[in-house]
Amino acid sequence: MKVITKYLSLAALMLACTGSVSxxxxxxxxxxxxxxxxxxxxxxxxxxxxxxxxxxxxAFNTEAYALKDLLRKGLGKPIEVSKVKKAHAINLVYDASIxxxxxxxxxxxxxxxxIRAKDPAGVFHAVETIRQLLPVGVEAGVVQKQLSLPVxxxxxxPVYEWRGMHLDVSRHFFSVSYxxxxxxxxxxxxxxxxxxxxxxxxxxxxEIKKYPLLTQAGAWRTFNNQDSACIKKAKDxxxxxxxxxxxxxxxxxxxxxxxxxxxxMKGVVAYAxxxxxxxxxxxxxxxxxxxxxxxxxxxxxDGENKWGELFTKPICPCNETTFEFAENVFTEIMxxxxxxxxxxxxxxxxxxxxxxxxxxxxxxxxxxxKDLAGLHSYFINRMEKxxxxxxxxxIGWDEVIEGGISPTAIIMxxxxxxxxxxxxxxxxxxxVIMTPGEPLYFDNQPDQYSVSRVYHFNPVPKVLNAEEAKxxxxxxxxxxxxxxxxxxxxxxxxxxxxxxxxxxxxxHQESEYxxxxxxxxxxxxxxxxxxxxxxxxxxxxxxxxxxxxxxxxLSITSPLPGLTIRYTTDGTLPxxxxxxxxxxxxxxxxxxxRVAAFTPTGTRGDVYNLNYTQQQMLGPVKIxxxxxxxxxxxxxxxxxxxxxxxxxxxxxxxxxxxxEVPATVKAPSFGITYKxxxxxxxxxxxxxxxxxxxxxxxxxxxxxxxxxxxxxSAQERSGQVALKMGAHPFKLDFIEGGGGFKLLLKYSxxxxxxxxxxxxxxxx
Ligand code: ACM
Numbered sequence: 001m002k003v004i005t006k007y008l009s010l011a012a013l014m015l016a017c018t019g020s021v022s023x024x025x026x027x028x029x030x031x032x033x034x035x036x037x038x039x040x041x042x043x044x045x046x047x048x049x050x051x052x053x054x055x056x057x058x059a060f061n062t063e064a065y066a067l068k069d070l071l072r073k074g075l076g077k078p079i080e081v082s083k084v085k086k087a088h089a090i091n092l093v094y095d096a097s098i099x100x101x102x103x104x105x106x107x108x109x110x111x112x113x114x115i116r117a118k119d120p121a122g123v124f125h126a127v128e129t130i131r132q133l134l135p136v137g138v139e140a141g142v143v144q145k146q147l148s149l150p151v152x153x154x155x156x157x158p159v160y161e162w163r164g165m166h167l168d169v170s171r172h173f174f175s176v177s178y179x180x181x182x183x184x185x186x187x188x189x190x191x192x193x194x195x196x197x198x199x200x201x202x203x204x205x206x207e208i209k210k211y212p213l214l215t216q217a218g219a220w221r222t223f224n225n226q227d228s229a230c231i232k233k234a235k236d237x238x239x240x241x242x243x244x245x246x247x248x249x250x251x252x253x254x255x256x257x258x259x260x261x262x263x264x265m266k267g268v269v270a271y272a273x274x275x276x277x278x279x280x281x282x283x284x285x286x287x288x289x290x291x292x293x294x295x296x297x298x299x300x301x302d303g304e305n306k307w308g309e310l311f312t313k314p315i316c317p318c319n320e321t322t323f324e325f326a327e328n329v330f331t332e333i334m335x336x337x338x339x340x341x342x343x344x345x346x347x348x349x350x351x352x353x354x355x356x357x358x359x360x361x362x363x364x365x366x367x368x369x370k371d372l373a374g375l376h377s378y379f380i381n382r383m384e385k386x387x388x389x390x391x392x393x394x395i396g397w398d399e400v401i402e403g404g405i406s407p408t409a410i411i412m413x414x415x416x417x418x419x420x421x422x423x424x425x426x427x428x429x430x431x432v433i434m435t436p437g438e439p440l441y442f443d444n445q446p447d448q449y450s451v452s453r454v455y456h457f458n459p460v461p462k463v464l465n466a467e468e469a470k471x472x473x474x475x476x477x478x479x480x481x482x483x484x485x486x487x488x489x490x491x492x493x494x495x496x497x498x499x500x501x502x503x504x505x506x507x508h509q510e511s512e513y514x515x516x517x518x519x520x521x522x523x524x525x526x527x528x529x530x531x532x533x534x535x536x537x538x539x540x541x542x543x544x545x546x547x548x549x550x551x552x553x554l555s556i557t558s559p560l561p562g563l564t565i566r567y568t569t570d571g572t573l574p575x576x577x578x579x580x581x582x583x584x585x586x587x588x589x590x591x592x593x594r595v596a597a598f599t600p601t602g603t604r605g606d607v608y609n610l611n612y613t614q615q616q617m618l619g620p621v622k623i624x625x626x627x628x629x630x631x632x633x634x635x636x637x638x639x640x641x642x643x644x645x646x647x648x649x650x651x652x653x654x655x656x657x658x659x660e661v662p663a664t665v666k667a668p669s670f671g672i673t674y675k676x677x678x679x680x681x682x683x684x685x686x687x688x689x690x691x692x693x694x695x696x697x698x699x700x701x702x703x704x705x706x707x708x709x710x711x712x713s714a715q716e717r718s719g720q721v722a723l724k725m726g727a728h729p730f731k732l733d734f735i736e737g738g739g740g741f742k743l744l745l746k747y748s749x750x751x752x753x754x755x756x757x758x759x760x761x762x763x764x
Contacts, residue, residue: 031522034506042151076143103157162474213295284345347397373403536605545719620726676764
């Protein structure tokens with residue numbers, strides 16, 4: 001599908017031809033996210049007053065009232081919904097010729113608005129398009145005598161049918177009112193699936209009438225280590241303060257938790273359905289079941305309920321009582337959630353204790369099950385038959401394919417480090433939803449690249465052909481809440497990333513990224529009106545470590561109008577009373593400068609710690625005779641820190657002129673040290689940018705230039721070193737702890753754009 005923006009009028013066309021205003025004008029006038037498949041702009045506008053009508057047939061009644069509610073917020077008065085033709089109206093017209101699900105056509109002229117669709121979802125998406133074309137004040141109930149819509153013709157339809165968001169309400173709990181807000185924001189950006197992770201080791205969040213202890217006991221806990229970690233972080237960042245409404249006192253104890261009654265959840269489901277969002281419930285089993293097993297210990301093979309090496313003990317797939325429990329639970333779940341899709345989880349199962357169970361040994365012999373992965377599949381496949389008998393489709397995390405899976409199950413892919421899992425699933429005949437940890441785990445700390453990574457994500461693995469690609473029905477971002485204890489933190493983690501996801505899935509035009517960023521700048525105003533605690537755009541071009549020889553100069557361009565950048569040099573966090581950063585700030589001694597942007601209401605963006613160090617230019621060393629490339633030493637072991645490689649057994653060595661992991665390295669955990677010289681062509685302050693998953697440290701001369709050590713997901717850290725022309729000792733240590741690796745080194749000199757380090761600079 002192609003995004004097309006056309007100007008029909010000659011005047012506008014001439015302006016466009018001068019090359020001066022068209023793109024800007026279009027994004028300012030139509031700051032739509034997701035951008036429609038096709039948009040043709042005209043001149044003038046359609047005026048909406050209290051006298052304007054909405055004309056509709058019965059098919060689109062709910063959507064007519066959604067539009068009426070929207071316009072009431074802007075006009076302060078209700079407008080009429082009519083079944084008969086009116087002179088000045090917004091017409092919602094059933095059009096059987098529009099066959100793509102969720103598609104709509106919208107024509108705005110000075111005289112009338114006509115929205116055409118075959119299904120109500122299409123009309124609803126058109127209403128949300130209108131919402132984004134109205135002044136942002138409408139979101140906050142700012143009333144005007146009249147509203148206007150620009151003259152335009154839109155043809156729109158989604159590229160992907162599954163446009164999902166996930167919310168983990170187990171690790172931390174979120175109120176019904178927050179769920180409704182979340183749904184409303186999803187609707188604004190045309191997302192259509194809300195996957196609720198309702199149960200896990202840390203809390204059971206949905207009432208099940210047959211097993212009341214699941215929530216009476218399982219919804220409450222004393223503070224756990226994740227709560228403690230949040231409480232610690234809250235000292236520096238108020239978004240980590242645990243939402244107080246979920247903390248209670250009971251029997252002299254402070255407890256955290258909460259759950260949704262079935263009635264409450266039915267209300268949420270109806271609220272979402274009116275916005276054409278399907279709520280997909282997940283009851284995660286057979287692993288992640290500690291909260292249930294605490295009250296119903298018969299669910300395990302041996303009655304024990306504890307953490308294993310990585311995960312808790314799962315329920316036992318070898319006892320009929322387990323299936324009776326699971327079927328009873330899912331029967332109630334299906335009564336609450338009408339969704340065609342029900343998620344059974346199936347991830348991260350510690351299967352070891354199944355192997356010790358007599359019941360499992362007997363079942364495996366009887367059923368001819370070869371191994372424990374097969375037993376895992378036996379559980380999932382049997383539950384799928386139960387789901388299917390109730391007319392529902394089963395979704396499972398991608399581990400469920402390991403022991404063989406029925407081709408009718410739907411696979412949700414998440415394990416970035418098992419890249420062939422979605423391909424295998426597709427070849428097995430399964431439908432697949434893509435939620436790879438990188439870039440779609442929105443609980444990963446966002447950075448300056450995360451919005452772009454989401455925008456440029458392609459849900460279809462390259463190795464699939466066009467026919468196979470049809471099995472990939474879309475993608476979803478997951479928001480795991482171990483470290484998300486508040487609504488404000490949740491907002492910060494998923495916004496604005498969700499807008500990139502929305503456009504990636506609906507419009508899917510990678511080339512529109514610059515236009516998307518401009519439209520996003522406009523969308524921030526709407527998010528402000530909606531009081532969304534979105535992550536402010538990054539302060540541009542900052543490094544972690546700076547060096548200077550005589551004087552450092554720091555200037556920062558604000559990424560959004562209206563922000564104030566403040567700083568401290570005494571180590572404290574910048575606050576609204578800290579001085580405003582001058583342009584430039586002159587630094588004449590080694591010190592830590594902490595900077596942050598503040599919104600007009602005083603919300604602080606990310607704090608940047610900029611370490612300034614005064615340094616003499618490092619002189620070059622003599623190497624004779626220099627040979628090209630670096631020497632790489634490979635260690636096949638797991639390391640938590642790069643320094644631990646020093647005492648490790650060397651597996652092999654090789655020569656390379658690139659900082660990259662050779663394709664031949666297949667070990668899940670390993671370390672590599674790249675050693676030699678870097679031969680720089682001019683004197684200068686060199687900046688290095690080291691992105692790695694997991695850790696890496698760059699040393700040049702006797703300096704640690706970038707410290708990006710430890711086990712973590714892909715993150716960039718940067719630093720500087722002052723170098724005289726010539727060769728300098730170079731060492732880069734890299735460790736991979738398991739779970740998808742990345743290693744990338746770029747440089748810039750004296751303020752140039754970051755680029756690859758030329759291979760010819762490496763010597764040994
Ligand atoms: C998962 O992140 N365990 C699906």
